[in-house]
Amino acid sequence: MKENIVIIGGGIAGLEAAGQLAALGYKPIIIEKSDHLGGHVAEWHRLFPDMTPARDVVGGLISRASGSNIFLNTEISFVNKLKDSYNIMLSNGISIITRIILVTTGFSVFEAARKEEYGYGVYDQVMTNRDLEHWFNTGKDKRVDNCAMNAVGFVHCVGSRDEKAKNPQCSKVCCITAIKQAIEIKQRFPEAMVYCFYMDLRMFGKKYEDFYINAQRDYGIRFIRGRVSEVSENIDGRVIVKAEDTLSGKPVKVTLDLLVLMAGMVCSQESTKVANMANLPVDSDGFLKSRDNVTAIIESPKEGVFYAGACTGPKTVPETLAEARAAALEVHLYIKSLE
Numbered sequence: 001m002k003e004n005i006v007i008i009g010g011g012i013a014g015l016e017a018a019g020q021l022a023a024l025g026y027k028p029i030i031i032e033k034s035d036h037l038g039g040h041v042a043e044w045h046r047l048f049p050d051m052t053p054a055r056d057v058v059g060g061l062i063s064r065a066s067g068s069n070i071f072l073n074t075e076i077s078f079v080n081k082l083k084d085s086y087n088i089m090l091s092n093g094i095s096i097i098t099r100i101i102l103v104t105t106g107f108s109v110f111e112a113a114r115k116e117e118y119g120y121g122v123y124d125q126v127m128t129n130r131d132l133e134h135w136f137n138t139g140k141d142k143r144v145d146n147c148a149m150n151a152v153g154f155v156h157c158v159g160s161r162d163e164k165a166k167n168p169q170c171s172k173v174c175c176i177t178a179i180k181q182a183i184e185i186k187q188r189f190p191e192a193m194v195y196c197f198y199m200d201l202r203m204f205g206k207k208y209e210d211f212y213i214n215a216q217r218d219y220g221i222r223f224i225r226g227r228v229s230e231v232s233e234n235i236d237g238r239v240i241v242k243a244e245d246t247l248s249g250k251p252v253k254v255t256l257d258l259l260v261l262m263a264g265m266v267c268s269q270e271s272t273k274v275a276n277m278a279n280l281p282v283d284s285d286g287f288l289k290s291r292d293n294v295t296a297i298i299e300s301p302k303e304g305v306f307y308a309g310a311c312t313g314p315k316t317v318p319e320t321l322a323e324a325r326a327a328a329l330e331v332h333l334y335i336k337s338l339e
């Protein structure tokens with residue numbers, strides 16, 4: 001079918017929507033600013049709760065979307081509203097006239113250095129959840145390679161549920177990601193003591209509770225309820241973490257070889273840029289604002305503009321894929337309504 005459908009963002013949301021639209025007979029156009037498809041998931045190692053290799057998920061999505069017109073290393077320069085369509089100018093000079101835009105620009109990982117008290121970028125042995133995924137995939141990171149890995153800690157809620165960081169919302173995926181990463185650490189370093197410092201554990205998804213129980217029962221991972229009050233470095237370069245265990249009411253002090261910060265999901269500057277260009281509203285949490293958050297999360301308030309995935313808020317992979325499928329159907333029905 002001839003209708004131009006522009007998908008901005010070639011992460012899993014954009015890819016899944018493109019694959020579904022291709023199955024419905026369209027040839028969507030994917031605009032991706034980076035040099036690869038798959039977005040953040042292409043950076044992850046294994047996906048909770050089944051430990052599915054992220055590479056396999058992304059590979060399947062890319063092959064289903066392969067009939068699309070794909071522009072890599074390409075950004076949107078501007079969006080002009082015409083009478084009943086949009087003119088989208090790409091950074092490569094190509095201009096596309098379309099009646100349908102699907103925004104799938106995703107999220108950013110919170111910049112952990114903004115929480116100075118945790119010492120990211122200051123103490124040698126502090127890394128983020130994203131850095132750890134990189135190490136799982138490449139086996140290269142001097143913070144892991146140069147240490148004994150006898151004791152590892154995970155700090156939950158870094159840059160989430162935090163008024164000071166201007167993000168009072170829960171990022172939803174980081175509790176379960178911490179458990180997944182803690183298990184992966186124990187699989188590689190069975191002798192290591194592994195601690196998770198949490199405020200609440202949000203095990204909302206299918207089989208998440210089982211995953212949490214396995215982490216304790218089968219891997220001996222220790223969960224300490226309490227906010228970390230102080231992080232410092234000792235003379236050997238190890239990290240000292242102080243917290244109050246709010247269940248026992250006692251202070252806790254541990255010395256770690258590695259501290260992993262569970263940085264949250266925040267709206268990307270890229271999404272905000274696209275929103276500004278296309279005159280789309282931004283919600284109070286910084287993510288793109290849907291027509292409503294109950295029945296129309298994939299619809300923008302603008303005619304012909306739809307959303308899918310983490311551009312409207314923190315989401316898991318299955319949630320993102322489900323939204324992308326729903327958005328593809330919504331786009332199809334919208335095109336039919338124009339005939």
Ligand SMILES: Cc1cc2nc3c(=O)[nH]c(=O)nc-3n(C[C@H](O)[C@H](O)[C@H](O)COP(=O)(O)OP(=O)(O)OC[C@H]3O[C@@H](n4cnc5c(N)ncnc54)[C@H](O)[C@@H]3O)c2cc1C
Binds near residue numbers: 008009032104264
């Ligand atoms: C550390 C961590 C681990 C995670 N692990 C899991 C897990 O194990 N299981 C799970 O279910 N979920 C996991 N998640 C959540 C998962 O990453 C998201 O559900 C998923 O990435 C959302 O996909 P998306 O396509 O909406 O966004 P993204 O992955 O952010 O992709 C967006 C894409 O759009 C592109 N883009 C952005 N702006 C523009 C623009 N202006 N023009 C062109 N292109 C643009 C980006 O380059 C990117 O390719 C994890 C999240 C984190 C932070």
Ligand code: SF4
Binds near residue numbers: 175202
């Ligand atoms: S999912 Fe867990 S770690 Fe992430 S913000 Fe919510 S409570 Fe904190």
